[in-house]
Amino acid sequence: xAQWTERELWGWGRYPRVPARVGRPERRSEVMAAFxxxxxxxxxxxxLGRSYGDAALLxxxxxxLTRRLDRMLAFDxxxxxxxxxxxxxxxxxxxxxxxxxxxxxxxxxxxxxTVGGALACDIHGKNHHVDGCWSxxxxxxxxxxxxxxxxxxxAQNEPELFKATVGGMGLTGLMLSMExxxxxxxxxWIEMESVRVENLDHFFEVSAESADFTHTVSWIDCVTxxxxxxxxxxxxxxxARPHIDGNEGVVGVAKDVLAPFLDVPVDGPSWLLNxxxxxxxxxxxxRRHPKGSHESVVHFEPFFYPLDAIRNWNRIYGKxxxxxxxxxxxxxxxxRSLRAVLEAITSSGMGSFxxxxxxxxxxxxxGLSFPMPGVTLALDFANYGxxxxxxxxxxxxIVVEAGxxxxxxxxxxxxPDTFRAMYPDWKAWRDVRDTWDxxxxxxSDLGRRLGLCMGGV
Amino acid sequence: MTTLVLGATSRIAQQIxxxxxxxxxxxxxxxxxxxxxxxxxxxxxxxxxxxALAGRFDAxxxxxxxxxxxxxxAELGPVTTAILAFGDMGDQDRSQExxxxxxxxxxxxxxxxxxxxxxxxxKMTSRGAGTIVGVGSVAGDRGRKSNYIYGSAKGAFxxxxxxxxxxxxxxxxxxxxxxxxxxxxxxxxxxxxxxPVASPEAASAAIFEAARRRVDxxxxxxxxxxxxxxxxxxxxxxxxxxxx
Ligand SMILES: Cc1cc2nc3c(=O)[nH]c(=O)nc-3n(C[C@H](O)[C@H](O)[C@H](O)COP(=O)(O)OP(=O)(O)OC[C@H]3O[C@@H](n4cnc5c(N)ncnc54)[C@H](O)[C@@H]3O)c2cc1C
Ligand SMILES: NC(=O)c1ccc[n+]([C@@H]2O[C@H](COP(=O)([O-])OP(=O)(O)OC[C@H]3O[C@@H](n4cnc5c(N)ncnc54)[C@H](OP(=O)(O)O)[C@@H]3O)[C@@H](O)[C@H]2O)c1
Numbered sequence: 235x236a237q238w239t240e241r242e243l244w245g246w247g248r249y250p251r252v253p254a255r256v257g258r259p260e261r262r263s264e265v266m267a268a269f270x271x272x273x274x275x276x277x278x279x280x281x282l283g284r285s286y287g288d289a290a291l292l293x294x295x296x297x298x299l300t301r302r303l304d305r306m307l308a309f310d311x312x313x314x315x316x317x318x319x320x321x322x323x324x325x326x327x328x329x330x331x332x333x334x335x336x337x338x339x340x341x342x343x344x345x346x347x348t349v350g351g352a353l354a355c356d357i358h359g360k361n362h363h364v365d366g367c368w369s370x371x372x373x374x375x376x377x378x379x380x381x382x383x384x385x386x387x388x389a390q391n392e393p394e395l396f397k398a399t400v401g402g403m404g405l406t407g408l409m410l411s412m413e414x415x416x417x418x419x420x421x422x423w424i425e426m427e428s429v430r431v432e433n434l435d436h437f438f439e440v441s442a443e444s445a446d447f448t449h450t451v452s453w454i455d456c457v458t459x460x461x462x463x464x465x466x467x468x469x470x471x472x473x474a475r476p477h478i479d480g481n482e483g484v485v486g487v488a489k490d491v492l493a494p495f496l497d498v499p500v501d502g503p504s505w506l507l508n509x510x511x512x513x514x515x516x517x518x519x520x521r522r523h524p525k526g527s528h529e530s531v532v533h534f535e536p537f538f539y540p541l542d543a544i545r546n547w548n549r550i551y552g553k554x555x556x557x558x559x560x561x562x563x564x565x566x567x568x569x570r571s572l573r574a575v576l577e578a579i580t581s582s583g584m585g586s587f588x589x590x591x592x593x594x595x596x597x598x599x600x601g602l603s604f605p606m607p608g609v610t611l612a613l614d615f616a617n618y619g620x621x622x623x624x625x626x627x628x629x630x631x632i633v634v635e636a637g638x639x640x641x642x643x644x645x646x647x648x649x650p651d652t653f654r655a656m657y658p659d660w661k662a663w664r665d666v667r668d669t670w671d672x673x674x675x676x677x678s679d680l681g682r683r684l685g686l687c688m689g690g691v
Numbered sequence: 692m693t694t695l696v697l698g699a700t701s702r703i704a705q706q707i708x709x710x711x712x713x714x715x716x717x718x719x720x721x722x723x724x725x726x727x728x729x730x731x732x733x734x735x736x737x738x739x740x741x742x743a744l745a746g747r748f749d750a751x752x753x754x755x756x757x758x759x760x761x762x763x764x765a766e767l768g769p770v771t772t773a774i775l776a777f778g779d780m781g782d783q784d785r786s787q788e789x790x791x792x793x794x795x796x797x798x799x800x801x802x803x804x805x806x807x808x809x810x811x812x813x814k815m816t817s818r819g820a821g822t823i824v825g826v827g828s829v830a831g832d833r834g835r836k837s838n839y840i841y842g843s844a845k846g847a848f849x850x851x852x853x854x855x856x857x858x859x860x861x862x863x864x865x866x867x868x869x870x871x872x873x874x875x876x877x878x879x880x881x882x883x884x885x886x887p888v889a890s891p892e893a894a895s896a897a898i899f900e901a902a903r904r905r906v907d908x909x910x911x912x913x914x915x916x917x918x919x920x921x922x923x924x925x926x927x928x929x930x931x932x933x934x935x
Pocket of ligand 2: 697698699700701702703704722723724748749750751775776777778779780799826827828829870871872873874875876877878879
């Protein structure tokens, strides 16, 4: 007997919000019971809901929250291989393994994601240029497929299914468990250096000379035009070497004391993030950092997860929610497309409050996996409605023109034709998916919108 | 130290097991669904680097209860803490229609609990040490038409634990009753309630702490003590007309 409850679901952007019948299995037999109880409306896994748009949503369908399927099943302290259920979070892994000297091989900008979500979106982190994506550290997945069979797939067994599941947005089946290899660390500390970059060209110079840092990312000001266009603060770091010791000091204590208060308990008013406040924020953030570079040893939490300290920060954007737009474009000598994107944003007057830029490495996993060699830019926009959607359509055209793509894990509005131009592998991916799920058991709103599964428009 | 968790597939039970494993205890995970119990044991072993084993426990199979404890002690040493987390809320309407259904609810929550507690008490008194934690319910504080079969069984379990506590106190064995209000688990999933619902993590942390401090009766969330105080105070004449 499976239990379903009618409720609204949404992603991190809180746009869109859709009704669904939601189940929350706590054990294997309940997953199987829920699967047996599926109907024509389809089925989808939902992890911690940190994808921004509609990847983890299925209007009027049956959605399974995987968060309580969170058992760690085996760990090999010789090699770092961890076998765990798909609802285990990065936070769980950090809590368990950092004290023992291990770290997730790749981590996004929040620790509140499940490993299932990490593989389904084939997430990347600040170390993409060195270590690739999440899937590059996963050797095996246990997948509940549309036939009801549990298939263990890896490079030898059903390799096509394995590949399609990487970045497969939950549409090849429901992951039950996976094997991921953690990386050894000496301490929770990060040797970090921040560099103020004065414009886009300077960003690329600093990025090029950061080769001996395993982790890089840069905050970028998306408001300033002219000579200072693309200015920002470049952060680079590495897990601390054995002789380096850090100290959380006053900041650490303050953080613990303040933690319960750092919450956005209600929706922000619509005027909170306007042109002026975004401009001021960007100006202050940039000015606060002295010219040149600054070295420090910091705890991994503020380095990797600065926003996790403020719970529900997504509510600051108010009731209408927000959209994130993340693009990657191949390297161009004059960074023409990036400039065009930045210009389109500044001239639209719809500033992005938080924007980050990073150069990806060579790793490209194909299929629907997002990262490819080039530079990625992620932008948050309050939901301004139609004018914003029009701006994003304009950005799409620049990105397609440049041979780039946008990240499906953050998307809520891409058109199918544009998507196909961005992901030329989509047809091959869809063929594999259709072989394993000919009747369209697994669906999502994103999949229906982009023609990746049955029930599309 | 060894903790035995009975009805371990409950989310509350799993979280309590986490707390004991974190404190260094070996854990025996006992449940009807042995395959799942094994996953839970594996998880405890990976997360806390303690020895954790799994085995079968059915509250209704009372003939097997003392054998289970022998088995646990042979594998992991004397049980220092036992958590009785199993429970069966049944369905009030079905229990009214079919006595077999009502009997199962009574037997899981009460008869089975008495059976395993007596077996545990025998072992613990012989050593003059140990803690037994019974997970009860605020539903056992007063009979109500919406769930009195379950409520009466939990209420009887509460009375039983009172007596056992009284008996074992002088033997150096502690008995705690944890009366839970709404906790967000499989049992209550999807139920609409205006009263705040506690997370299983918070409930289990409270139970673990209270057991360490040798609390006799814990209400969690604690405001339920006040609510049930009021509800128990309503005269029967008025109460019988209410729909609660
Ligand atoms: C603050 C913040 C920072 C972020 N930074 C980054 C970043 O740096 N890099 C990056 O790559 N991403 C980043 N993300 C995006 C996030 O990492 C991904 O969207 C991730 O997939 C979220 O995991 P989740 O568990 O919340 O999954 P959900 O959002 O719940 O689901 C995402 C997708 O995974 C599928 N899925 C989840 N579990 C399963 C399962 N068990 N079986 C099959 N399919 C499943 C869902 O169906 C859905 O398609 C960030 C998000 C936030 C909010
Ligand atoms: N959730 C609440 O709001 C709430 C409130 C008050 C009290 N409680 C009590 O809290 C305890 C844990 O419940 P929960 O909320 O976590 O719900 P739950 O997940 O349904 O847990 C109940 C557990 O009891 C087990 N069980 C049922 N019949 C059994 C039997 N014959 N033999 C052995 N085990 C049996 C179940 O195992 P199977 O998986 O094998 O069925 C399950 O693990 C229960 O005692 C419950 O009465 C809960």
